[in-house]
Amino acid sequence: MSERVFMSHSESETRELGRKLGENIEAGLCVLLYGDLGAGKTVLVRGVGEALGISGVRSPSFTLINEYETASGLVIHADLYRLDDASSLGLEEYEDSVLFVEWPDRWRNPPVNDVLKVSISAVNESEREIVINAEGVKAERVLMKL
Ligand SMILES: Nc1ncnc2c1ncn2[C@@H]1O[C@H](COP(=O)(O)OP(=O)(O)OP(=O)(O)O)[C@@H](O)[C@H]1O
Numbered sequence: 001m002s003e004r005v006f007m008s009h010s011e012s013e014t015r016e017l018g019r020k021l022g023e024n025i026e027a028g029l030c031v032l033l034y035g036d037l038g039a040g041k042t043v044l045v046r047g048v049g050e051a052l053g054i055s056g057v058r059s060p061s062f063t064l065i066n067e068y069e070t071a072s073g074l075v076i077h078a079d080l081y082r083l084d085d086a087s088s089l090g091l092e093e094y095e096d097s098v099l100f101v102e103w104p105d106r107w108r109n110p111p112v113n114d115v116l117k118v119s120i121s122a123v124n125e126s127e128r129e130i131v132i133n134a135e136g137v138k139a140e141r142v143l144m145k146l
Pocket residue numbers: 008009010011012013014035036037038039040041042043044059061079081102125126127128
């Protein structure tokens with residue numbers, strides 16, 4: 001397990017971190033995004049999207065799952081906030097894709113290997129502390145490139 005801590009001072013800095021993540025992402029990786037409402041989870045995924053040629057990542061808070069076909073394969077962006085239990089979504093079926101999940105505490109059995117856990121907390125209106133934990137060879141390799 002490895003951990004790194006990043007400080008972001010603006011929305012664009014968080015998007016930039018997402019862009020780096022997008023540039024280094026590998027199929028089979030699961031990114032669990034923790035943090036309160038408005039922490040910046042979707043902003044980070046928007047940066048990932050920019051790196052992968054997805055223009056305008058929208059929050060999946062109503063659609064629950066957004067799917068994007070990219071040159072790096074299928075990218076899934078899910079938001080489980082409105083669910084008590086995410087088992088009906090069948091997120092397990094996306095194990096060969098890249099998966100971004102907001103509010104992953106609603107997911108009973110998230111993968112434990114090749115996982116990046118991103119925890120975003122607001123220091124003030126524009127500053128965010130972003131702690132990233134990596135579990136598994138693939139995830140650790142990606143974390144070291146950020
Ligand atoms: N440093 C920062 N990084 C990211 N977002 C920031 C930052 N500073 C301010 N913000 C603002 O915080 C908000 C983050 O919104 P975002 O939709 O990404 O939150 P979220 O964590 O996805 O919330 P939700 O759980 O409701 O989906 C945006 O309005 C953004 O402009």
